[in-house]
Amino acid sequence: MENSYIDYNHKSIQMKNITKKFGDFVANDNINLTVHKGEVHALLGENGAGKSTLMNILYGLYTPTSGEIYINEELVNIENPSVAISKGIGMVHQHFMLIGTFTVAQNIILGSETTKFMGALDMNKAIKDVEEISKRYGLSIDPMAKVDDISVGMQQRVEILKALYRGADMLILDEPTAVLTPQEIDDLIKIIRNLTKEGKSVIIITHKLKEIKAIADHCTVIRRGKYIDTVKVDDVTEDDLATMMVGREVNFKVDKEEAQPQGTVLKINDLVVKDSRKISAVDGLSLEVRAGEILGIAGIDGNGQSELVEALTGLRKCYSGSITINGHEIVNNTPKQIFKKGIKNIPEDRHKRGLVLDFTVSENSILQNYKDSRFSKNSIINKDAMNEHAKSIISRFDVRPTDYTQKTRALSGGNQQKIIIGREVMNIERSRKETNEPQLLIATQPTRGLDVGAIEFVHKALVEQRDAGNAVLLVSLELDEVMNVSDRIAVMYEGKIVGIVDAKTTDENTLGLMMAGGAVDGK
Structure with a gap:
């Protein structure tokens, strides 16, 4: 008009x-x-x-x-x-x-x-x-x-x-x-x-x-x-x-085959997590995520999603309840322990939780595992190995510019996000190979601030992890994203899961009702 x-x-x-x-x-x-x-x-x-x-x-x-x-x-x-x-x-x-x-x-x-x-x-x-x-x-x-x-x-x-x-x-x-x-x-x-x-x-x-x-x-x-x-x-x-x-046609629909879910990777039972005011932000929540599926969590912002992810990644203490990854209890473990047990995380806030902005792209590429023998010896970083790892992420995940010596602060938000996603995906692939156990990738607002081409790329990466037999927990405020990418959708309201639906058969009206606290049958 x-x-x-x-x-x-x-x-x-x-x-x-x-x-x-x-x-x-x-x-x-x-x-x-x-x-x-x-x-x-x-x-x-x-x-x-x-x-x-x-x-x-x-x-x-x-x-x-x-x-x-x-x-x-x-x-x-x-x-x-x-x-x-x-x-x-x-x-x-x-x-x-x-x-x-x-x-x-x-x-x-x-x-x-x-x-x-x-x-x-x-x-x-x-x-x-x-x-x-x-x-x-x-x-x-x-x-x-x-x-x-x-x-x-x-x-x-x-x-x-x-x-x-x-x-x-x-x-x-x-x-x-x-x-x-x-x-x-x-x-x-x-x-x-x-x-x-x-x-x-x-x-x-x-x-x-x-x-x-x-x-x-x-x-x-x-x-x-x-x-x-x-x-x-x-x-x-x-x-x-x-x-x-x-410069090319973009596929807005996520291209994926039918999910082939296997055994439970993440199991949450009766979890209670309190917020900074000591009020239960996660209130008796139970949930399972299986290998070979993407479980999306939908909900209006402020219904406990952030506190749940912080509890799963060791950034917030749990008041009560149980969290297991491949049968290993991880409640109130440290972030490092949780990382080693099989949870990799694309955080909601890339600046606070995902990157050290004044570090180079190379340095950010090994933040969680810089002590691994392939990257250091006697507490001295092997810069050649670190740089080669960064170059792999840059090439595979189309990070621009391609200068791995550049301070991460100088990159656009979308390219900063690509570094995090590339790092976490390569961490998952390495851990899966070493342990032969399915890993869990938590992706919270993974496409916030990304263009349509990059969004298409990220969604493809999530589906690839699902198809490789890993579990993916997608937490997003974008309803289109949750419906497009997920296999099942769990809706959070006031710290609880009010229902779980099949992404193929649900619609925005149903999800909207659930997000407002209305219960809908479905698993």
């Missing part, structure tokens, strides 16, 4: 022939981008395609190797973020930059403080200004709430308000829906529409095709650092966008 707020006579942003090199690596290769006033413009590309690099140039975090930037049709030199802000550009990063112990208002005004007589901080005026901006753009939030105490969706609102408080007319949102619930995504779309009504221009860095169709007016596609095309979103399908993004 045509956005009536776009002013095609006013070019808010023009990036012409932008090239950015990091040594010999070309992150952006002669890219052009034009955004009009009042427009929502999506920037689409695979993980590592150069989307964030291009926007970091616009925001002044990087300097282009060559090319020109025009803001409101005036040639500018954006040397740093302060210049970008002065030109009306604001950026909300994928990983929020907030101080948790500060209030909402304190975070918003930080660096742009309102003062009164003798330079004293005028907090009352600041709170009033924040409330006015919040109301104007439909960003309802309590300015006195502490950031640590509000949801991720509310924290994102704080980041948007920070930019608006500084006078932003052009907003860059980097993967804005990556950590939001479906309701929060709907709220964000309304907020973006309120911004464009006011003549703001919004650039969304994303690879979620449904959301591009729901909110964007135009879409610029880049692939491996090169400009592919700019299209009007109403004129293309999701399939068209996916093909442009990855």
Whole structure:
């Protein structure tokens, strides 16, 4: 549907022939981008395609190797973020930059403080200004709430308000829906529409095709650092966008044979796990996962899924109950003991639990088993063996760029996730060979922040582990993913399993009822 707020006579942003090199690596290769006033413009590309690099140039975090930037049709030199802000550009990063112990208002005004007589901080005026901006753009939030105490969706609102408080007319949102619930995504779309009504221009860095169709007016596609095309979103399908993004047709349906489940690998009996408030987040839960199957866990966020996974991986103590892996009791074992007994984990938060960001790709590839004889001797790391292992992961799992000496922090989120998945899959294959016992792979939100090509790749990897006779426990908030990938689906509600259904025969309505606490027969 045509956005009536776009002013095609006013070019808010023009990036012409932008090239950015990091040594010999070309992150952006002669890219052009034009955004009009009042427009929502999506920037689409695979993980590592150069989307964030291009926007970091616009925001002044990087300097282009060559090319020109025009803001409101005036040639500018954006040397740093302060210049970008002065030109009306604001950026909300994928990983929020907030101080948790500060209030909402304190975070918003930080660096742009309102003062009164003798330079004293005028907090009352600041709170009033924040409330006015919040109301104007439909960003309802309590300015006195502490950031640590509000949801991720509310924290994102704080980041948007920070930019608006500084006078932003052009907003860059980097993967804005990556950590939001479906309701929060709907709220964000309304907020973006309120911004464009006011003549703001919004650039969304994303690879979620449904959301591009729901909110964007135009879409610029880049692939491996090169400009592919700019299209009007109403004129293309999701399939068209996916093909442009990855350069081939993408199979949205998971291609898998009928499961051939064998014996029980993971058995949970009457498990109780308490959260940080000492309340039972997992409340008498029992569940089995068999070799040769993918068991999906569906549920609304906050119903005990995170605490369950933390208990299974040794990161949270169990209050009572039993967990066995191949018959071995592992309740309250250490993460290292659990790893050795056959559980490998793709964690929900790759930065907190999956990687050491200031380590190289090679160093991250052996985090759990750096003491193995193949990687070290007399406590000295065999760097050649470590690097060869990293190169195997890079090649097999298509990690970009291919430099194993690069700090992991410098990679895109999707490529960081590929390193974790590659490491865990190769750990499983090694353990299976050594023990001749089926392993359990726990995959929690494994495709969060990934493009459609990478999602297809990850789903294929999970199915391959199933077909190799291992067990897979998939925990995801994406209902489409759970239904597409799983063989059976268990639904969690208030720390309990309210039902288990066959993925082939269930539907969204049935799962939705169960996720709201309604019981449905099925095993």
